Amino acid sequence: MRYHASVKRVCVFCGSSAGSEPAYRAAAREMGEALVRRGTGLVYGGARIGLMGAIADRVLELEGEVIGVIPRALAEKEVAHAGLSQLHVVDSMHQRKALLTERSDGFVAMPGGYGTLDELCEALTWGQFGIHGKPIGLLNTAGYFDRLLAFLDHARGEGFLQSEHRTMVQVSADPDDLLDRLAASTPPGVEKLIGLEG
Ligand code: AMP
Numbered sequence: 001m002r003y004h005a006s007v008k009r010v011c012v013f014c015g016s017s018a019g020s021e022p023a024y025r026a027a028a029r030e031m032g033e034a035l036v037r038r039g040t041g042l043v044y045g046g047a048r049i050g051l052m053g054a055i056a057d058r059v060l061e062l063e064g065e066v067i068g069v070i071p072r073a074l075a076e077k078e079v080a081h082a083g084l085s086q087l088h089v090v091d092s093m094h095q096r097k098a099l100l101t102e103r104s105d106g107f108v109a110m111p112g113g114y115g116t117l118d119e120l121c122e123a124l125t126w127g128q129f130g131i132h133g134k135p136i137g138l139l140n141t142a143g144y145f146d147r148l149l150a151f152l153d154h155a156r157g158e159g160f161l162q163s164e165h166r167t168m169v170q171v172s173a174d175p176d177d178l179l180d181r182l183a184a185s186t187p188p189g190v191e192k193l194i195g196l197e198g
Helices: 021-037 050-061 070-074 093-102 114-129 146-157 174-186 190-194
Strands: 009-013 041-044 065-071 088-091 108-111 135-138 170-171
Touching: 009 114, 021 041, 021 174, 041 050, 050 065, 065 070, 065 093, 070 088, 088 093, 093 114, 108 114, 108 174, 114 135, 114 174, 135 174, 146 170, 170 174
Parallel strands: 009 041, 009 108, 041 065, 065 088, 108 135, 135 170
Antiparallel strands: none
């Protein structure tokens, strides 16, 4: 089975900071442009700061759809973006991740910190278990994720990740190429997880 070629909404995880290099903000804007060109909606964490704000602003400038999901505590600190197509305010980070997953057809992680890694790892873990069957990609701007990818290879080599789960992560530095890869990729077979094939 292939993932459905039409990914209508993509959930993007990315930094609440903008990073030290202008390339990161530029990449967030380019990802926003690629989404709008395809008529694909953006689902994200609902903040107006960092790379999160940069991608949302660009999609909105181009009159695309942006759905934000933010926990009440962060919304009350005025981190929430005021101009989104839809903003859902939820009670916890857990509810946020569940709703981000529910409202999207695939996931992209861009450069970010712990929050981004947390969201990426949850999407991967849930995908590995077959809790969702949505494609997952890394936008590897300026090689930001090279060391993470090397670590995943290490985990596979040491027997903690099966090859099929290692390769479920699509990787590209180019937003259009990454979105193409997401649409064309194949979900992992859930039966492999329980170790039937060693
Ligand atoms: P980080 O990568 O640690 O900057 O966290 C960014 C990710 O975690 C985003 O995808 C958000 O969903 C969530 N997050 C972390 N910090 C914030 C914040 N201050 N405002 C909104 N969302 C945040």
